Amino acid sequence: MIRYIVCIWMLSGPAIAQEAVAHFVSDVAIAPTDIVVRSTTDIGVLTPALDAFVGIYPDISITYEQWGSNALYADSRAACDGQIPAADAVLSSGVHQMVDLVNRACAHPYTSDITRGLSTARVWRNELWGITLEPAVIIYNSALVPAEDAPHTRFALLDLMRRAESPYRGKIATYDVEASGLGFLFAFMDSLEATTFGGLLEGFARTNAVATCCSAEIIDGVAKGEYLIAYNVLGSYLSSTPRKNIGVIHPEDYTLLLSRAYMIPQTATNKVGAAILLDFLLSPQGQDILAAGNLVQRRDDDATLLSESAQRTIPIDPKLLVAMDRHRRSRFVGQWRSTFGALPEGGFLSAP
């Protein structure tokens, strides 16, 4: 099979919010119908799955646009109001934003045998489906962090940060909650899951932790030794660019599991194609391909020796709407900001 991938990197172009575009077409395709997928997922991560899809359905081609989660949310809101043409499918790691879009009646319902097989935590109203299952992990530079220092729980991380003369000062990184929808979601879920969150913020403040926007940036920083430890990194991004000196820890107190949410916009033009793609991604074959790319963590994975109770899937349900509340958000961000200081350059302000 030959595939044609065209990558166009938009370097900090504020007018056009998508970061990259790729086309997936089968080599035997004759006049395929196109579906536009807008996603926060890196193209490289999803390429095997999309290649397999156009191989099976040669009459469908995919235009895959990569977006930042906040920009994608704003774009989908505008499309829902009919201001701009909608994508045919939206796949975002900003699950709370997707729940909000569904709550605003921006989604088109769809059911099939495959979607009915999903657990209730991974589907809402038959309009929003959790495609992946990815852990939020702690990574560290295994060359620079001694094995006994590697924090296997949040409590260990707290202890590490409380040391008087910490070598980790200014060397701990995490997502910026304002720049990254995903970072906000993780931090918000942390604040709900356990009381350790207040301690973590205090620790981050004490060690002058760095809040930055993007997964790739954080991973690169850890690999280069710029950061020693990064907290709440999406584990799936590690597999796309394997590095030898990065150690991965699934926190043993609890590990958040993110299910990227897939939605067919109400105003989509090719809902049928989007539904076929959804069924493919949720099918055993699609899930196998995603699992191979570390996008679906299987229960029986040897890599994660976590107990059931430590695996906390972020459920796709209306409770996530709290994360979108204006007051709650401004309180949360205010608390965050008081820890990390001003908004860094190039970050996106998100709207509820």
Added chain:
Amino acid sequence: MPAVDQPSKLAQRSLLSRVMIGVLSLLAIGGCIVSLAAFAYGKNAARQSYDRLLVGAANDIAESINIIDGAAIADIPVSAFGLLSLALDDRIAYAVRGPDGALLTGYETALPPEGAARRQADPFYYDSTLQGEPSRFVTVVRRFSERDYSGTVSVTVGQTLRARNAMAIDLTKGALVITGLAGIALILSAYLVIRSAMRPLERMANELLARDPYDLTPMQADGPAEVAVMTDAMNRFMQRLDRQIGAMKHLISDTAHQLRTPVAAIRAQAELAIEDDTEHQPQRLERLLRRTRSLGNLLDQMLSRALVIHRTDNAPPEPVDLRDIALQVLDECDPELLAPGVEVDLIITDAPVIVMADEVSVTEAGKNMLTNALQHGKAPIRIGVSTSPLQSELWVEDAGKGPGHDILSRIGGRFERSAASQGNSAGLGLSIVHAVAEAFNGSVNMGTTETGFRVTLTLPSQNEDNT
């Protein structure tokens, strides 16, 4: 007789099906009413329970509002949305609004009707839509009177109706399943009960079908009361049929028996008349005439007896005045013809003498009594009526001594006639009187009185007050 079988079975089946249709339609109507009631109940129950969730969430949010630097800030608790997400698939809208109605946080779509929340009781429920989907909302109000903030903050929470409708349908379904099962049980038991209730009818029909067509003996009447009535009526009908068939048989056999001799005699006389010489002929012809007349009388009596028996079975008894009958008898008998020169006295009362009987039958009986007296008795002959509160009498009396004891004891039978060959027919006449007496619960008495021999037809009196 398959042609007769078919409709009887059909009628029987249609009775069962008719009752079943009645039961079914009753159940159908009841089922409809129960369904409607169950749906109304289910809807109400769902509304109440989900309204509680709604107001719980609204109160949760209202509790979380704090005044910070002169502004009302809500710290929306996850538990509020946890409550709302118990309605698994329902979309949510909420709004926290300040004293001026300005949106503090939440969705613009959750907007209570203008001014209503302030007028109405707290919490205030209303129905509206969320992006075109019917929804239920509640607004609760929290009043603040802080140093730097005073006024009311309203919290509106709304939800689409999917879970409510699903619950209402669930409750309805549950009720309907139970109702349906009860209905099926009712239909089944109704069918069995009706079947068993109809069994005596079926048995009767089978018994009738199995019966010899000439068997007119009564049927067993051991079924339930309703069937016993039918069996009883049928038995009475069969008895009547039996009597009529008997009467017909008797008439035929009497006719054969009684006509054979006179007809043979007439034939003999006629033959003699033809063969004899001319001077004897007038004498022969006169005998022939007498024989013929006597045959005529005999025929009259036989037919009148048949008539009486037929009428007593078929004509319902009605009030009859015996005085009218005595007059009519005298009128129709024409004593001059039977016994020239004999006087007949009529002795009747002033007051009417009413009995329940058939006029024609009693008149026939009277005529026979008078004819007997005219033919066999001695003048003077009297016909009369007498009455008492219990019974009334029609009697005929002559001055003779009456027949001998041996004849008297045998008299009244059908073939008992003193001399059939001579054309007399007193026996047959008296048997008519007996038949009439029997038919109307009366009796016939014969006996000598001071003035002669009297034949009395006694019938129960019918007091005018009773009629």
